[in-house]
Amino acid sequence: MTATAVAAPAGFPGISTECVQDWHEDCTYVRCACDCHTGPSVTSRQRAILRAVEDHTRAHGYAPSLREIADVIGVKSVDTVAYHVRRMVVLGLLTHAAGKARTLSIPAGR
Numbered sequence: 001m002t003a004t005a006v007a008a009p010a011g012f013p014g015i016s017t018e019c020v021q022d023w024h025e026d027c028t029y030v031r032c033a034c035d036c037h038t039g040p041s042v043t044s045r046q047r048a049i050l051r052a053v054e055d056h057t058r059a060h061g062y063a064p065s066l067r068e069i070a071d072v073i074g075v076k077s078v079d080t081v082a083y084h085v086r087r088m089v090v091l092g093l094l095t096h097a098a099g100k101a102r103t104l105s106i107p108a109g110r
Helices: 044-060 066-073 078-091
Strands: 020-024 029-032
Touching: 044 066, 044 078, 066 078
Parallel strands: none
Antiparallel strands: 020 029
């Protein structure tokens, strides 16, 4: 979907509407005509998950469980959290050691 005048997507403050070449909300990716703002856009739920992981890790010294994240962000389904966490790992917003509990972490530089 190429457009000449689209609203700046969330997570990209300061991006101009003239700059956006296309943006797809379902894949949370933005591509600019000038390549100055390319990368993942973070949804409000993903920001809440990042905050929950960071706060819990700082307070307890280890990552929260998916159930603890669900409780903090106010969702009932652990599957909802698991879905977002999987997407965030693919986008590089979180890291996770496969098959190990409580290994979520925010990569350095994020």
